[in-house]
Amino acid sequence: MIRKDAPLLLEVRDLTAKIEERRILTGINLSVRAGEVHAIMGPNGSGKSTFAKVLAGHPAYQVSGGEVLFEGKNLLDVTPEDRARAGVFLGFQYPIEIPGVTNGSFLRLAYNTVQGARGAEELDPLEFDDFAREKMKLLEMDPAFLERSVNAGFSGGEKKRNEILQMALLAPKLAILDETDSGLDIDALRVVANGVNKLHTQDIGLVLVTHYQRLLNYIEPDYVHVMEGGRIIKTGDKSLAVQLEERGYDWVAAEFKAKAAA
Amino acid sequence: MRVESHTDYLESLLQGREVVADFGGAWMRALRMRAVERANELTVPTLRDEEWRFTDLSPLYKLSFAPAASTGVVEQSQLDALDIPEASTRLVFVDGHYSAELSRVACVDGVSVGNLADLSGANEAIVEPHLAKLATFDKDAFAAVNTAFLRDGAVIHVGRDRLVSTPIHLLFVATRADSANYPRVLVIAESGSQCLVVEDYVATVAGAYLTDAVSEFFVADNASISHVKLQREAQAAFHMATTAVKVSSGGRYATWTVAIGGRISRSNLSITQAGEGTDFSVDGLAVIGGRQLADMHSSIDHAHAYGRSRQVHKTVVGGGAHAVFNGKILVRKGAQQTDSGQQSRNLLISGKARVDTKPQLEIFADDVKCAHGATVGQLEAEELFYLKSRGLSETAARNLLTYAFAAQIIERIPVKSIVEKLEKTILEQTQTKEPA
Numbered sequence: 240m241i242r243k244d245a246p247l248l249l250e251v252r253d254l255t256a257k258i259e260e261r262r263i264l265t266g267i268n269l270s271v272r273a274g275e276v277h278a279i280m281g282p283n284g285s286g287k288s289t290f291a292k293v294l295a296g297h298p299a300y301q302v303s304g305g306e307v308l309f310e311g312k313n314l315l316d317v318t319p320e321d322r323a324r325a326g327v328f329l330g331f332q333y334p335i336e337i338p339g340v341t342n343g344s345f346l347r348l349a350y351n352t353v354q355g356a357r358g359a360e361e362l363d364p365l366e367f368d369d370f371a372r373e374k375m376k377l378l379e380m381d382p383a384f385l386e387r388s389v390n391a392g393f394s395g396g397e398k399k400r401n402e403i404l405q406m407a408l409l410a411p412k413l414a415i416l417d418e419t420d421s422g423l424d425i426d427a428l429r430v431v432a433n434g435v436n437k438l439h440t441q442d443i444g445l446v447l448v449t450h451y452q453r454l455l456n457y458i459e460p461d462y463v464h465v466m467e468g469g470r471i472i473k474t475g476d477k478s479l480a481v482q483l484e485e486r487g488y489d490w491v492a493a494e495f496k497a498k499a500a501a
Numbered sequence: 502m503r504v505e506s507h508t509d510y511l512e513s514l515l516q517g518r519e520v521v522a523d524f525g526g527a528w529m530r531a532l533r534m535r536a537v538e539r540a541n542e543l544t545v546p547t548l549r550d551e552e553w554r555f556t557d558l559s560p561l562y563k564l565s566f567a568p569a570a571s572t573g574v575v576e577q578s579q580l581d582a583l584d585i586p587e588a589s590t591r592l593v594f595v596d597g598h599y600s601a602e603l604s605r606v607a608c609v610d611g612v613s614v615g616n617l618a619d620l621s622g623a624n625e626a627i628v629e630p631h632l633a634k635l636a637t638f639d640k641d642a643f644a645a646v647n648t649a650f651l652r653d654g655a656v657i658h659v660g661r662d663r664l665v666s667t668p669i670h671l672l673f674v675a676t677r678a679d680s681a682n683y684p685r686v687l688v689i690a691e692s693g694s695q696c697l698v699v700e701d702y703v704a705t706v707a708g709a710y711l712t713d714a715v716s717e718f719f720v721a722d723n724a725s726i727s728h729v730k731l732q733r734e735a736q737a738a739f740h741m742a743t744t745a746v747k748v749s750s751g752g753r754y755a756t757w758t759v760a761i762g763g764r765i766s767r768s769n770l771s772i773t774q775a776g777e778g779t780d781f782s783v784d785g786l787a788v789i790g791g792r793q794l795a796d797m798h799s800s801i802d803h804a805h806a807y808g809r810s811r812q813v814h815k816t817v818v819g820g821g822a823h824a825v826f827n828g829k830i831l832v833r834k835g836a837q838q839t840d841s842g843q844q845s846r847n848l849l850i851s852g853k854a855r856v857d858t859k860p861q862l863e864i865f866a867d868d869v870k871c872a873h874g875a876t877v878g879q880l881e882a883e884e885l886f887y888l889k890s891r892g893l894s895e896t897a898a899r900n901l902l903t904y905a906f907a908a909q910i911i912e913r914i915p916v917k918s919i920v921e922k923l924e925k926t927i928l929e930q931t932q933t934k935e936p937a
Contacts, residue, residue, distance in 0.1 A: 295890050298882060319889040320898075328890075335887040339905035339912065348901070349891035356892065405891060 240441060241461045245272040246310070248413050248444040249294075253305035255469075256293050263289045265469035266305070271413065274441035278455055278480060279448045281466035282488045287448045288332060290466070291417040294446075295329035296322050309413065324356035328411030330402040332418040336390040342401065343385035346371055350408045374407040378434040395422030396431070403434045414438075415446040420454035432457030452484035465491050510545045510562050514646050514681060514713075517567045521652040524618060528629050529651060536638055536648035543642040555825045555857040556767055556796045561739045566681035566711040568650065569596035573676030575603065579705050585918055588670035588699065590614050592655050595674045597682040599653040607667070611660030612696075614669060617685060618653050627658055631689055635717040635745035641769070643741040647683045647715040654685025657698060659724075665696040668729075668916050672701050675735065678708025686716035690724040692749075697727040697915065702762070704735035709764065714742040720752040722776065727755045729914055731923075734762035736791065743769045750776030750805075757914045759923060760787040760795045761930065771800040774808045774836070781810040785826075786910040788930050790819035790851075800829040801843075803836040803869075812843040817907050817931055818854035829861040830871065837868045845875040848906050850899070850931070896935045903931040 249271040256264040263286050271277055281287045293300050294307065296319035307314045309327060317325070337345065343364075350370075351361040362370055372382050378400045390398050399419055406414050416435070420428055435458055439445055447454060455463075455477065463479040464471045465488065472495040473479070483491070515537060524530075545562065546553040572595045580603060585591070589607035592614065593600045599616040606614055613624060620628060638645035655671045673684045688698055702712060712734060720726050726746075734740050740763040748754050760766050772781050787795035801810050816824035824847060832839045847856040860873045880902045888898035907927045914920050 295886075297886055318895075319886060320892050320894055323890055323892040331887065331890075335884050337884070337902070337905050339908035340901060345891075345901070348897070349888075349893060352894075352897065353892040409891065 240274045242272065242274055242441070245274050245441070247272050248310060250308040251305070254290075254293070254302065254307060255304040256289065256300045256302045258289075258300050262303075263300070263469050264293065267470055269464065269471065271444040271446060273412070273444055275462065276439070276445045276447065276458060276460045278460035278463045279446060279466060279471075280450065280452075280463060280480065280483060283450070285466040286469040287466045288417055291329060291415045291446070291448045294415055295319055295327060323409065324353050326410075326412035328406050328409055328414045330399075330406060330414065330416035330419050332421060334390050334398045334402055336388070336393075338388045338391040340389050341385065342387055342389045343368065343371065345389045346385070346405065346408055349405065353409050371404075371408065374404060377407060377437050378404055379430050380404060396424065396427030399423060399427070399431050400434070403431055403438070407434070407438055412442065413444045413446070415448065417448045418450065419447070420449055420451065428454065429457060452480045455480045467492050467495070511540050511543060511642055511646060513565050515540055515649060518649060521650050524652045526625055532633055533649055533651050536633075536645050536651070539638055540642065540645040540649050543640075543645055545642050552798065552827070555823070556765070556794060558765065561711070561765060564709055566679055568683070569598070569677050569680040572596055572598040572600055573705075575674050575676060575705060583672060583674075583701070583703055585668060585670045585699060585916060587916055587918055588668045590667070591670040591672060592616065593672045593674065594653060594655075594684060596677050596680050597653060597684065609663070609665060611663040612665055613656075613658045615656055616653055617651070617656050617687070620656065624656070624658065627689065628656055628687060631717065631719055632687055633717075635719070635747055636715045636743045641743060643713050644715050644743045647685065647713045647743070650683040651685060654687065657688045657696065659690045659694040659696045661691040662693040663691070664694065668697045668699050670699045670701060672703065673712070673714070675704040675710050675712065675738065676706050678706050678710055681711045681713065684712065684714040686714070688717070688726060689719045690721060690726050692721040693723045694721070695725045697729070699729045699731070699916065699919070701731045701733070702740065703733045704738060704762070707735050707737060709737040709739070710735070712738060712740045712742070714740070716742070716744045718744070718746040718754065720746065720748040720754050722749045723751040724749070725753040727915060728757075729916060729919060730756065730758045731919070732758070732760040732762055732766055732768070734766065736762060736764065736793070738763050740766035742767065744771070746770075746772040747775050748772065748779045748781065751778045752776070753780040755782040756784065757910070758785045758797065759911070760785075760789070760797070761926060763793060763795065765794045765796075767796040767798070769798050771802070772810075773802040774804045777805045778807040779805070779809070781808070781812075783810065783812040784910050784913055785812075785814035786907055787816040787818075787824050788907055788927055789816070789822040789824060790930065791822060792820070793822045794825070795822075796825035798827045801831070801841070803830070803832045803839045803841065806835065806837045806839070808836060809840045810842070813910065814845050815906065815910050816847045816856060817850060817903060818847065818856055819850040819931070821851070821853040823855045824857075826856075826858040827861065828859070828873075829863070830873070832864040832866050832869050832871065834865040836866045839866060839869040839871070841869070841871045843873040846906075847875075847877040848903065849877065849879055850903055894935060896933055900932045904928055907931060
C-alpha cells in the first residue's frame with residue numbers, strides 16, 4: 240500500500256557495483272517506504288539478483304559508487320549480520336543446504352541472535368519450538384521440518400517455504416525476496432505467496448525480485464521497476480507487469496534508448 | 502629416560518616382557534615368541550618409509566614407555582561419565598589389564614565375550630585359528646610388539662545366526678603417564694550372525710603414554726559386524742592402531758572411526774573381501790588442533806566379484822595440526838561388478854593447519870564402478886554469507902558450519918548416546934570464541 244507519509248525505509252542513490260572489475264550495477268535509484276511492495280523485474284543478466292545481494296551485503300560484490308540508506312543510515316559500511324539484525328532480510332534464490340545441523344536449532348540460533356541484538360526476549364528450545372510451529376502454519380509446513388537438516392534434501396518448494404519461515408521468525412522491516420517464485424509449482428507458489436501476504440504489514444517494505452509476472456498475481460505490487468544493464472529503466476504500476484508478460488522486455492529497452500537519444 | 506637411537510626403540514619397548522612371558526597355552530607362547538623374534542628384526546618406521554612419509558614419529562622415539570605392572574585406579578564417577586548405557590556388555594581394560602570388577606557381561610546364548618587371558622579350553626580352540634591371522638606382524642613393527650605382549654584383550658565370539666542386539670563396549674582406559682599399553686581385540690562373527698562393537702580409547706591422565714593396539718574382525722558368510730572406534734586418548738598420548746578385517750560372502754562390515762585425541766595417532770585399517778557380494782561402509786572423522794597429528798591409512802581389498810564399498814573420511818584441522826589420509830582401494834582381477842566409492846573431505850580452520858590426502862586406486866578388473874574424490878578447503882563464502890544474512894556473527898557462522906561438517910559423520914553412528922556425547926565434544930572442540 241502506498242502512503243505518502245509512511246516512513247522511508249530504503250533509499251538507493253546512483254548505486255554502482257562490480258564483481259572482479261565487471262560492472263553489474265550501473266546506477267540504481269530506488270526509494271521504498273514502509274508498507275509498499277516493489278517488484279523488480281527484468282531479463283536474465285539485468286542485475287536484479289545482484290542488486291538484492293548487494294542490499295544484503297554479499298561479499299562477492301564491490302560497491303563502487305552511490306549510497307544506500309536504511310532508515311536514514313548508511314547501510315553500505317554495515318556487516319551482513321548487522322543488516323539482518325537491523326531488519327533487512329534477503330530471501331535467497333538458492334537457499335544453502337547445511338547437512339548436520341537441524342533446521343530447528345539453526346532457526347533458533349538465528350532468532351535468538353537477532354532478538355538479542357534488538358534487546359528483545361530470547362526463547363529456550365521448548366518455547367521456540369511452539370513459536371516456530373505457529374509460524375509454520377502460515378506456510379502449511381509440517382513441524383517435521385524442524386528436525387531435518389537445514390534445507391538438505393528439501394524440494395525447491397520446501398526450500399522457499401523455509402526462506403519465508405525465516406522471514407516470519409526474524410520479523411524484518413525490509414524484506415527482499417530474490418526469485419522466490421522460481422522452481423515452485425502453482426500450489427507451492429500460492430502457499431508461499433499467501434504466507435508473504437500474511438506477513439506483510441504497513442510497517443514492512445517488500446522488494447520482490449522476479450523474472451515472471453505470475454508471482455505478482457498473488458502479491459500485488461505498488462510499483463513495478465524494469466531493470467536492464469544494471470539500472471532501472473522504467474517504473475510503473477502493476478499494469479506494467481501485465482504488459483511485460485504480454486510483450487516481453489525488448490520494447491522497454493527500445494523505448495529507453497529512444498528517450499536517451501532524444 | 503631417553504632412547505638413544507631409533508634402531509633401539511623396539512628393543513626398549515620389548516623390555517619388561519616378563520609380565521606376559523608365561524601366560525596362555527603353548528600356541529600362544531609360540532605366537533608371542535615369533536612376534537618377539539620378528540620385532541627384533543624389524544625397525545621402526547621413519548619419514549623415509551613411503552607409508553610414513555607424512556607422519557613423523559620422532560617425538561615418540563624420544564620417549565620411553567613400559568607396561569604398567571598393575572592396574573591403575575579408575576573412579577566410579579569417571580567410569581560413569583564414560584559409560585554407554587545402551588551396552589549391556591562392557592569390558593574394561595585399565596592400563597592394559599583386564600578389570601573384571603569394572604566389567605559387566607550380559608549372558609547371551611551362543612555368544613561369548615571375555616578376556617583373552619581367561620579363555621576356557623573350548624574358547625581357546627575357537628580363538629587359535631584366528632588370532633594374529635589377519636593382523637600379521639611380519640612387516641609391521643607395532644603389530645609385532647603388540648603381539649609380543651599378548652595377554653589381556655577382548656574376545657568376542659558370536660555363534661551362527663546369533664544376533665546381539667545391544668552394543669558391546671570395549672573400554673580401554675589409560676591412567677598412567679609413561680605407560681605402554683597393548684590392547685588386543687578379536688571379534689569372530691559366525692555365519693549369519695550380527696553384532697555391534699564399540700572400541701573406545703580414553704584416558705584419565707594428561708601425560709604422554711603409548712597405546713599400541715591391534716584389532717581383528719572376522720565376518721563369516723552373511724554375517725554383519727558394526728564397529729565404532731573412538732580414539733579419545735589424552736592430548737599428549739601416542740596411538741598406533743592396526744585394524745584388520747576379513748569379510749566372507751554376503752558379509753557386511755560397517756565402521757565409524759573418530760579420532761579426537763592423541764599427540765600422534767595412526768590408524769592402519771585393512772579390509773579384505775574373502776567372498777562375493779560383500780558390503781563395506783567406512784566412515785572416518787578426525788577433529789584435531791594444537792600440535793596434533795592424525796593419520797588414517799586404509800586399504801580396501803576387493804578380491805572377489807560383486808563387492809560394494811563406501812568410504813567417507815573427513816578431517817577438521819585447526820591450530821598447527823596435521824591430518825593425513827591415505828586411502829588405498831584395490832580391485833583385483835576377477836573382482837567384476839565391484840562398486841566402490843571413496844571421498845576424502847578436509848576442512849582447514851586455521852592458516853597453519855595442514856592436510857595430506859592421497860586416494861590410491863588400483864584397478865585390475867574391467868567391469869567395475871569406482872568413484873573417488875578429495876577436497877581440501879576452507880568454509881564456503883556462500884554458506885557463510887547465508888548464515889550471516891540471518892544475523893549470525895562471522896565467528897558463530899564459522900563455528901556452525903565447522904560443526905555441521907563433522908556432525909554429518911557423527912550422526913551416522915548407530916548408538917544414540919555416543920552420537921549425543923560426540924556432538925557435544927565436537928561442538929566444544931570446533932568452537933572459536935567471539936573476538937572481544
